[in-house]
Amino acid sequence: MLAxxxxxxxxxxxxxxxAVLIGEDVPRFWAAYDDGRAxxxxxxxxxxxxxxxxxxxxxxxxxxRIGSVEQLTETVERNRGxxxxxxxxxxxxxxxxxxxxxxxxxxxxxxxxxxxxxxPPVALVIGA
Numbered sequence: 850m851l852a853x854x855x856x857x858x859x860x861x862x863x864x865x866x867x868a869v870l871i872g873e874d875v876p877r878f879w880a881a882y883d884d885g886r887a888x889x890x891x892x893x894x895x896x897x898x899x900x901x902x903x904x905x906x907x908x909x910x911x912x913x914r915i916g917s918v919e920q921l922t923e924t925v926e927r928n929r930g931x932x933x934x935x936x937x938x939x940x941x942x943x944x945x946x947x948x949x950x951x952x953x954x955x956x957x958x959x960x961x962x963x964x965x966x967x968x969p970p971v972a973l974v975i976g977a
Contacts, residue, residue, distance in 0.1 A: 872943030
């Protein structure tokens with residue numbers, strides 16, 4: 850399935866050092882969430898601030914898993930307490946640090962097990 854998500858993108862690197870880790874979508878989600886709560890228009894804010902400027906992996910994730918902005922915002926509203934409880938953790942993970950180090954270590958371990966393996970981009974996103 851990952852290959853299908855990246856058909857239009859360049860092939861993933863075969864070196865773990867060149868693996869791409871993407872965290873930019875998470876802070877965009879939370880900024881859109883805050884804007885939507887302030888404007889009382891979560892759907893519009895998430896469309897403008899999260900889905901429209903989405904990274905390639907997030908666009909694919911919307912198409913294959915999330916569905917629509919309306920579906921996402923309905924889930925977020927229905928589970929607001931949960932989403933708000935993971936905010937700080939998701940922002941911390943998306944900013945780098947320990948999670949990125951662990952992901953890079955996993956790519957290195959995969960390379961030891963399967964030399965020449967490809968390393969598709971890994972993105973952190975907020976979904977439904």
